Amino acid sequence: MNWYELSQEEVEKLTNSNTKVGLSDKESERKLKEFGYNQLQEAKKPSAILVFLGQFKDFMVLVLLAATLLSGMLGEYLDAIAIILIVIMNGILGFIQERKAEKSLAALRELSAPTVTVLREGSWTNLPAKELVVGDVVKISSGDRVGADLRLISAKGLYIEESALTGESLPVHKSSDSIRGRELPLGDQSNMAFMGTMVTRGNGVGIVIGTGMKTEMGKIAHLIQSAETLLTPLQLKLEQLGKILIVIALLLTVLVVAVGVYEGHDLYSMILSGVSLAVAAIPEGLPAIVTIALALGVQKMIKRKAIVRKLPSVETLGCATVICSDKTGTLTQNKMTVTHLWKEGQTWNVTGSGDSTGEFLRKGKKCNIENDETLLQLLSYSILCNNAELVYSENRDSYTINGDPTEAALVVSGLKAGITKESLLEQIEILDEFPFDSTRKMMSVVIQNKNSEKFVITKGAPDVLLQKCDYIIWDGKRQLIRQQHIEKVKEAIMSLGSQALRTIAVAYKPLKSADDATSARSAESHLTFVGLQGMIDPPRPEVRRSIKDCQKAGIKTVMITGDHVVTASAIARQLDILPPNGKVVDGASLQAMSEEELEREVENIYVYARVSPEHKLKIVKALQKRGHVVAMTGDGVNDAPAIKSANIGVAMGITGTDVAKEASSLVLSDDNFATIRAAIEEGRNIYENIRKFIRYLLASNVGEILVMLFAMLLKMPLPLLPIQILWVNLVTDGLPAMALGVDPAEDNVMKREPRKSNEGVFSRGLGWKIISRGFMIGAVTTLAFWIALKENPDFLIRAQTIAFCTLVMAQLIHVFDCRSERSVFHRNPFQNIYLVLAVLSSVLLLLVAMYIPFLQSIFHTIPLNLRDWLLVIGMASIPTFALAGFQVFKR
Ligand code: ATP
Numbered sequence: 001m002n003w004y005e006l007s008q009e010e011v012e013k014l015t016n017s018n019t020k021v022g023l024s025d026k027e028s029e030r031k032l033k034e035f036g037y038n039q040l041q042e043a044k045k046p047s048a049i050l051v052f053l054g055q056f057k058d059f060m061v062l063v064l065l066a067a068t069l070l071s072g073m074l075g076e077y078l079d080a081i082a083i084i085l086i087v088i089m090n091g092i093l094g095f096i097q098e099r100k101a102e103k104s105l106a107a108l109r110e111l112s113a114p115t116v117t118v119l120r121e122g123s124w125t126n127l128p129a130k131e132l133v134v135g136d137v138v139k140i141s142s143g144d145r146v147g148a149d150l151r152l153i154s155a156k157g158l159y160i161e162e163s164a165l166t167g168e169s170l171p172v173h174k175s176s177d178s179i180r181g182r183e184l185p186l187g188d189q190s191n192m193a194f195m196g197t198m199v200t201r202g203n204g205v206g207i208v209i210g211t212g213m214k215t216e217m218g219k220i221a222h223l224i225q226s227a228e229t230l231l232t233p234l235q236l237k238l239e240q241l242g243k244i245l246i247v248i249a250l251l252l253t254v255l256v257v258a259v260g261v262y263e264g265h266d267l268y269s270m271i272l273s274g275v276s277l278a279v280a281a282i283p284e285g286l287p288a289i290v291t292i293a294l295a296l297g298v299q300k301m302i303k304r305k306a307i308v309r310k311l312p313s314v315e316t317l318g319c320a321t322v323i324c325s326d327k328t329g330t331l332t333q334n335k336m337t338v339t340h341l342w343k344e345g346q347t348w349n350v351t352g353s354g355d356s357t358g359e360f361l362r363k364g365k366k367c368n369i370e371n372d373e374t375l376l377q378l379l380s381y382s383i384l385c386n387n388a389e390l391v392y393s394e395n396r397d398s399y400t401i402n403g404d405p406t407e408a409a410l411v412v413s414g415l416k417a418g419i420t421k422e423s424l425l426e427q428i429e430i431l432d433e434f435p436f437d438s439t440r441k442m443m444s445v446v447i448q449n450k451n452s453e454k455f456v457i458t459k460g461a462p463d464v465l466l467q468k469c470d471y472i473i474w475d476g477k478r479q480l481i482r483q484q485h486i487e488k489v490k491e492a493i494m495s496l497g498s499q500a501l502r503t504i505a506v507a508y509k510p511l512k513s514a515d516d517a518t519s520a521r522s523a524e525s526h527l528t529f530v531g532l533q534g535m536i537d538p539p540r541p542e543v544r545r546s547i548k549d550c551q552k553a554g555i556k557t558v559m560i561t562g563d564h565v566v567t568a569s570a571i572a573r574q575l576d577i578l579p580p581n582g583k584v585v586d587g588a589s590l591q592a593m594s595e596e597e598l599e600r601e602v603e604n605i606y607v608y609a610r611v612s613p614e615h616k617l618k619i620v621k622a623l624q625k626r627g628h629v630v631a632m633t634g635d636g637v638n639d640a641p642a643i644k645s646a647n648i649g650v651a652m653g654i655t656g657t658d659v660a661k662e663a664s665s666l667v668l669s670d671d672n673f674a675t676i677r678a679a680i681e682e683g684r685n686i687y688e689n690i691r692k693f694i695r696y697l698l699a700s701n702v703g704e705i706l707v708m709l710f711a712m713l714l715k716m717p718l719p720l721l722p723i724q725i726l727w728v729n730l731v732t733d734g735l736p737a738m739a740l741g742v743d744p745a746e747d748n749v750m751k752r753e754p755r756k757s758n759e760g761v762f763s764r765g766l767g768w769k770i771i772s773r774g775f776m777i778g779a780v781t782t783l784a785f786w787i788a789l790k791e792n793p794d795f796l797i798r799a800q801t802i803a804f805c806t807l808v809m810a811q812l813i814h815v816f817d818c819r820s821e822r823s824v825f826h827r828n829p830f831q832n833i834y835l836v837l838a839v840l841s842s843v844l845l846l847l848v849a850m851y852i853p854f855l856q857s858i859f860h861t862i863p864l865n866l867r868d869w870l871l872v873i874g875m876a877s878i879p880t881f882a883l884a885g886f887q888v889f890k891r
Pocket of ligand 1: 326327328329404406407436437438439441442443459460461462502503504505560561562563564
């Protein structure tokens with residue numbers, strides 16, 4: 001079917017559509033049942049069994065299996081069973097976490113699934129794109145990904161980039177006229193919009209003619225590969241580190257075995273001890289726990305309204321040094337209310353809030369504006385050149401407004417004077433529209449009145465619009481604009497701006513028959529200035545605090561806005577973004593600056609005003625050159641390049657376009673600056689938690705190896721039997737390390753400078769902490785063993801049980817020390833209840849191995865008495881408390 005050849009009526013008929021009211025819910029439900037969801041088929045996922053088996057092909061797991069074989073061959077079946085149990089438990093853990101990660105990634109995809117604006121049951125609603133059916137009437141506008149294949153029935157300045165289908169990267173101009181021609185290539189079907197292509201400018205409406213696999217995109221779906229899950233930089237580093245640690249652990253094990261044999265222990269028992277030690281010392285759980293910590297952290301971020309689209313950004317968040325934030329909607333509420341009108345050198349106040357009631361005051365006195373021609377012109381032109389819709393709800397007897405908040409505010413100010421678009425359209429027809437864009441900073445319509453006279457009406461940023469005006473209405477007459485008029489308008493802009501008001505100017509032009517108004521450029525020239533509307537957009541109440549928190553955390557906040565310099569500065573001051581010596585730069589000056597100049601200045605600039613989205617990229621580049629890690633927010637199509645090149649691209653969940661979201665690594669589901677702060681805090685904490693359990697696991701492993709090494713060097717008997725080593729590993733590694741992964745943030749997490757992005761895993765003293773604590777754990781365990789042997793040289797099993805207990809307890813006490821970069825005294829141990837429970841269960845597993853008679857023979861243990869326990873606890877406390885005490889003393 002060549003849809004492009006058909007007329008609108010034919011398309012409507014063939015698809016059972018109705019362009020006035022759209023489909024009914026019943027009809028769309030029926031179609032959805034019959035034809036299925038509007039989705040491309042996904043590649044098949046690996047089955048659960050395969051995922052489970054996949055857990056055993058890891059290098060570290062292979063080492064474990066080799067060890068099993070070895071000890072099995074040596075006749076130690078108990079050890080073989082213990083190792084197999086560990087392998088299986090690891091496999092289960094890996095399987096659960098992989099499934100969990102997959103599920104949370106799927107949930108993320110669902111959260112960022114595209115929505116469409118569709119006409120159903122007579123009103124426009126937002127729906128997930130997958131619910132579209134053939135015959136649906138769909139609205140598309142700049143920044144949207146087209147949700148299905150559409151035959152356009154209206155197009156206003158509509159351009160669509162179709163490179164995904166046609167390879168052509170330049171956007172194609174679209175119209176709604178039918179075209180004749182046989183088998184036109186997709187690129188020439190200018191009245192069609194195809195699923196998956198991107199609207200770069202303008203807006204339009206179309207009828208869905210194909211969904212899911214029946215779209216042009218569906219035909220080539222097999223060519224589209226599913227996105228891979230990215231590993232974070234830390235995961236990559238740990239993958240390399242893991243291999244190094246295996247080699248070190250194996251070397252040390254060989255050393256222990258060699259020294260042991262040299263000192264006269266028999267080869268057979270030394271090899272078995274060595275294998276067990278290797279198994280224990282290899283931190284096989286590390287990668288799994290890192291992923292779980294990341295996945296759980298991401299879930300926590302979602303609860304705080306931040307949706308991470310790319311996992312590596314979780315880490316980058318913790319390194320952010322600058323946040324470049326949009327003003328409108330992110331720092332402010334985006335709830336606009338017109339409070340001032342200005343024309344012919346006079347100002348009116350408008351009372352009332354965002355609803356329809358309010359009065360007009362002149363010098364504080366209520367006044368009647370019905371006879372003021374120019375004021376009525378200002379109000380009604382603002383409504384005609386406007387896409388916000390007023391919806392009257394009968395049961396609530398009030399109005400609600402759909403559309404852009406700036407435009408909505410203008411509709412409300414008109415309503416306060418009793419003017420509605422509906423009433424205006426009885427006299428006037430709108431012929432054409434040039435939509436608003438942030439680069440032009442204005443919007444225009446071409447209208448025609450009952451006498452067939454045509455006009456252009458333009459509204460936009462006053463300082464920009466003023467330059468397009470040759471005339472002004474002054475003293476009730478249209479006259480040539482003179483310098484003194486310009487001065488007056490500028491004064492008004494300044495005065496409104498300094499009250500933090502966003503200003504919109506309105507102008508018009510009568511069109512003579514010879515005049516060209518077919519493009520924005522030709523229409524928006526030689527205009528007549530009418531007046532100004534000034535609106536407040538209050539800052540979000542929580543933002544000021546968040547900015548302060550960021551300052552304390554060494555993160556600078558920069559405001560980037562399309563608004564006027566004076567307005568932007570006033571709000572920046574209210575929010576404490578702009579310090580007394582901070583600089584404000586406008587778009588024109590920024591444009592004039594060379595990259596080097598900007599690089600030199602960039603540290604002192606806090607506000608960029610009247611900039612276009614294209615400028616954002618220049619700002620990001622300059623900041624990055626200065627070594628900053630930049631978070632950049634954005635919502636529109638033109639923001640996408642800057643979002644992409646920022647270290648952390650942040651898109652708005654509510655007002656953001658599909659294109660901006662796709663380019664971003666973080667989406668704010670509430671559009672709120674405070675959420676960026678929250679995400680940074682979570683990002684920092686996730687990284688800190690990963691450091692905590694790396695420290696814990698590695699220090700434990702160092703301790704385990706050193707006990708054996710020290711004993712061998714000191715010509716002592718074996719302090720731990722192989723099965724005990726494996727039990728220590730199982731009891732201490734799993735749960736406590738995972739509980740550290742969900743540790744609540746330390747109170748100073750937002751009071752430190754950002755982490756350097758090139759920081760190594762062991763930086764900031766972590767390596768030293770691991771070695772010193774590990775050394776102490778090894779030393780005190782050896783010491784406890786030595787004391788026990790001294791007391792009773794013939795009672796080896798008692799000394800070994802004491803060593804076994806001391807090693808476990810020293811690690812379980814040390815786990816609380818790992819919660820703080822400062823010292824154990826800085827944190828309340830009961831704050832992390834998971835950790836307390838994990839440690840209690842580990843202690844229980846230790847006691848089980850010592851006090852259950854049947855297990856005593858397997859683990860070669862005896863029950864200890866109170867005095868022995870005092871020795872164990874005393875020794876086990878030393879690594880944590882002695883070092884912490886020493887630090888306190890030193891300070
Ligand atoms: P940011 O979101 O980056 O803080 P912004 O939303 O304030 O910026 P723009 O939307 O680019 O910036 O608006 C720039 C200027 O254009 C505004 O100050 C206003 O004067 C004018 N403007 C905004 N919206 C419209 C509109 N719908 N029609 C006409 N002019 C508009």
